[in-house]
Amino acid sequence: MILELDCGNSLIKWRVLQVSGDVAAQGASVSAVDLLSALSGLTGVKIERARLVSVRSDLETEELCSCISSALFIDVQRALPAPRLGGVVNGYLEYDRLGMDRWLAMVGAFQLERRAMVVIDLGTAVTVDFVDAEGGHLGGYICPGISLLRQQLTTHTRRISYTAEEIPMMQGEPAPGRSTVQAVERGCFLMLRSFVASQVLAASDYLGADFVIYSTGGDATLIDDMVGVRRVPDLVFRGLAIACP
Numbered sequence: 001m002i003l004e005l006d007c008g009n010s011l012i013k014w015r016v017l018q019v020s021g022d023v024a025a026q027g028a029s030v031s032a033v034d035l036l037s038a039l040s041g042l043t044g045v046k047i048e049r050a051r052l053v054s055v056r057s058d059l060e061t062e063e064l065c066s067c068i069s070s071a072l073f074i075d076v077q078r079a080l081p082a083p084r085l086g087g088v089v090n091g092y093l094e095y096d097r098l099g100m101d102r103w104l105a106m107v108g109a110f111q112l113e114r115r116a117m118v119v120i121d122l123g124t125a126v127t128v129d130f131v132d133a134e135g136g137h138l139g140g141y142i143c144p145g146i147s148l149l150r151q152q153l154t155t156h157t158r159r160i161s162y163t164a165e166e167i168p169m170m171q172g173e174p175a176p177g178r179s180t181v182q183a184v185e186r187g188c189f190l191m192l193r194s195f196v197a198s199q200v201l202a203a204s205d206y207l208g209a210d211f212v213i214y215s216t217g218g219d220a221t222l223i224d225d226m227v228g229v230r231r232v233p234d235l236v237f238r239g240l241a242i243a244c245p
């Protein structure tokens with residue numbers, strides 16, 4: 001079985017693939033210790049190798065790889081930047097500066113359908129990338145994700161503070177907030193969705209009328225109801241399998 005790891009700035013997403021390609025187990029862990037303890041609790045799972053993508057620092061990523069490698073007695077293959085992969089051409093002036101999660105999400109998405117596309121990843125950061133029908137990456141945008149938006153307010157104001165338990169149910173409702181938690185949660189939610197809507201609107205300028213919109217990442221459900229958005233939770237893992245076959 002293969003262990004796949006997507007190390008973002010907030011969470012380590014992981015899954016175990018059977019030889020058939022079916023998912024045997026999956027989860028999200030906050031640390032290597034947490035990851036190894038989740039894996040040790042699995043029954044009937046025999047991991048033979050691992051492939052990993054990381055947007056963490058090189059030092060942190062190397063430590064993570066060697067920690068997993070020595071705990072599970074396996075090789076950990078790491079996805080590395082490339083100027084082109086899976087029909088997609090990296091659009092950055094310095095290709096190795098493009099976030100590997102953005103890159104693999106685009107590569108994974110392009111295998112689903114070789115069409116022009118907008119790839120939106122809603123994690124710690126929200127990223128939007130444009131790829132034309134020939135696989136040319138036109139570049140993209142990076143802005144703070146929903147957790148960072150709310151954190152900026154709670155950190156830099158005197159009177160905005162509320163607990164995580166107050167957050168659920170505050171976002172879906174568009175009406176003006178009548179409490180601090182409502183006002184902030186709905187404000188950040190609308191800000192994020194307006195950003196996405198503006199990108200989708202601009203996409204036809206870059207890609208023409210025919211393009212597909214993919215979403216992924218921990219907060220992708222925030223835009224589930226937006227017209228044309230197709231959520232594919234494992235886009236990064238799909239690209240990872242191309243990068244580390």
Ligand SMILES: Nc1ncnc2c1ncn2[C@@H]1O[C@H](COP(=O)(O)OP(=O)(O)O)[C@@H](O)[C@H]1O
Pocket residue numbers: 007008009010011012013122123124125145146147148216217218219
């Ligand atoms: N247990 C959790 N810890 C941290 N973030 C969580 C958790 N559960 C859900 N989230 C949400 O998921 C987001 C992280 O999404 P993810 O795609 O994993 O980001 P990243 O790739 O940057 O680590 C957070 O910004 C937060 O809003």
Ligand SMILES: CC(C)(COP(=O)(O)O)[C@@H](O)C(=O)NCCC(=O)O
Pocket residue numbers: 008009010055097098099100101102121123124125126127142
């Ligand atoms: C933009 C990101 C911070 C997104 O990371 P995430 O929110 O998935 O943790 C990451 O892709 C990154 O560090 N990129 C390098 C900078 C760039 O892509 O230009």
Ligand SMILES: [K+]
Pocket residue numbers: 008101121123217
């Ligand atoms: K990510």
